[in-house]
Amino acid sequence: MRIGDLAARTGVSVRSLRYYEEQGLLDSSRSPGGHRHYDEEGVDRVAYLQRLYAAGLSSQTILSLLPCLESPSAATSDSAFDRLVEERDKLVTHIAGLTRTLESLDELITLNRKRRAASVADPDSGEPGRTTQG
Amino acid sequence: MRIGDLAARTGVSVRSLRYYEEQGLLDSSRSPGGHRHYDEEGVDRVAYLQRLYAAGLSSQTILSLLPCLESPSAATSDSAFDRLVEERDKLVTHIAGLTRTLESLDELITLNRKRRAASVADPDSGEPGRTTQG
DNA sequence: GTTGAATCTCACATGGATGTGAGGTTCTAG
DNA sequence: CTAGAACCTCACATCCATGTGAGATTCAAC
Structure with missing residues (x-):
C-alpha cells in the first residue's frame, strides 16, 4: 500500500503521514526507489x-506514550506508564469541561427556541432579556 | 477592576484579555488615561x-454566536442561531470521539497494570504481546 | 521505451492564540 | 511630587500540525 492509498483510506493528508513518520509515530518500509509502503495495520495505526491528536495530545506526548500502546508489558518504563495515566486523567477533566459547555449550549438553544416561538405568536416583542452566561 | 485584576481572577493572561477585546468578544470601559476597566460581569464573561475556546471554537465562530449568547431573543438572526445549533452538534460528536478515546486509554491502562503485576510475580517475562489499537 | 501520475526531499508559508519586548504613559502609594 | 508598578500600543516571535511549491526521481501502464 502506497502513501497515497493510505491517505485516501484514512482521510489524512499525505503530508501528515510523512510528518507522523518524521515524529517517529508511524513507520514504513521503503521500495528500492525510496517510496514508502504500508501494510493494513497502518490504517488502524493512523486512525488511532x-x-x-483529537484528544489534544501533541506528537511529543504521543511518542512518549508509544511504548505503552505498542507493547503493554512490564518492560515498559514507569515514566511512560505514568504519563499514560496522566493523559487519561487530563482527558477525563477535559471531557467534563466540554460536557458542561454542552449543557450550557443546550440551555441557550432551548431559551432561544422559546423566544423565537413566542415571537411568532406575538410579533414585535424584541430583546426581552440578557444572558451573559449559560 | 483593572486588566491585571481580571487576569488574576480568571487565570487568563493580560495579553489574551486584550486579544479578546480586539476580536470583539469582550469590552471594557476606559479611564481618562486609556486604561481598561471591567465590572464583575467580566469575570463570568471571560470564564465563558x-x-x-476549550470546546474548540475559534474567535470568529464565537463572535458569530455572540448575539444568541447575549440576547437570546427573536431578534437574533437565524444564521446566528443556526450556527449555535451546528456548534452544539459538532461538540456532541467531538465529546463522543473523546469518550471513545478515553475508553481505549482505560483499556490500555488496565492491560499495562496487569502485565506489570504479572511481572512482579514472575520476573523476566518480557514483551509478551503487541497491541496497536485500543 | 516512453509518458504521466505518484512519490521523494527540502523548505518556506499558514493560522490562531498567546508570548515577549520596546518605548512611552498613567496610576497610586508614600 | 516622585518612584515604580501597572498599563498602553505596536509589532514581531513562537508553537505545531498542516499546506504548498519547486525540482528531481520512481513507478505503472501502454
Whole structure:
C-alpha cells in the first residue's frame, strides 16, 4: 500500500503521514526507489494517532506514550506508564469541561427556541432579556 | 477592576484579555488615561469565553454566536442561531470521539497494570504481546 | 521505451492564540 | 511630587500540525 492509498483510506493528508513518520509515530518500509509502503495495520495505526491528536495530545506526548500502546508489558518504563495515566486523567477533566459547555449550549438553544416561538405568536416583542452566561 | 485584576481572577493572561477585546468578544470601559476597566460581569464573561475556546471554537465562530449568547431573543438572526445549533452538534460528536478515546486509554491502562503485576510475580517475562489499537 | 501520475526531499508559508519586548504613559502609594 | 508598578500600543516571535511549491526521481501502464 502506497502513501497515497493510505491517505485516501484514512482521510489524512499525505503530508501528515510523512510528518507522523518524521515524529517517529508511524513507520514504513521503503521500495528500492525510496517510496514508502504500508501494510493494513497502518490504517488502524493512523486512525488511532488521529484520535490521540483529537484528544489534544501533541506528537511529543504521543511518542512518549508509544511504548505503552505498542507493547503493554512490564518492560515498559514507569515514566511512560505514568504519563499514560496522566493523559487519561487530563482527558477525563477535559471531557467534563466540554460536557458542561454542552449543557450550557443546550440551555441557550432551548431559551432561544422559546423566544423565537413566542415571537411568532406575538410579533414585535424584541430583546426581552440578557444572558451573559449559560 | 483593572486588566491585571481580571487576569488574576480568571487565570487568563493580560495579553489574551486584550486579544479578546480586539476580536470583539469582550469590552471594557476606559479611564481618562486609556486604561481598561471591567465590572464583575467580566469575570463570568471571560470564564465563558475560555470554555468556548476549550470546546474548540475559534474567535470568529464565537463572535458569530455572540448575539444568541447575549440576547437570546427573536431578534437574533437565524444564521446566528443556526450556527449555535451546528456548534452544539459538532461538540456532541467531538465529546463522543473523546469518550471513545478515553475508553481505549482505560483499556490500555488496565492491560499495562496487569502485565506489570504479572511481572512482579514472575520476573523476566518480557514483551509478551503487541497491541496497536485500543 | 516512453509518458504521466505518484512519490521523494527540502523548505518556506499558514493560522490562531498567546508570548515577549520596546518605548512611552498613567496610576497610586508614600 | 516622585518612584515604580501597572498599563498602553505596536509589532514581531513562537508553537505545531498542516499546506504548498519547486525540482528531481520512481513507478505503472501502454
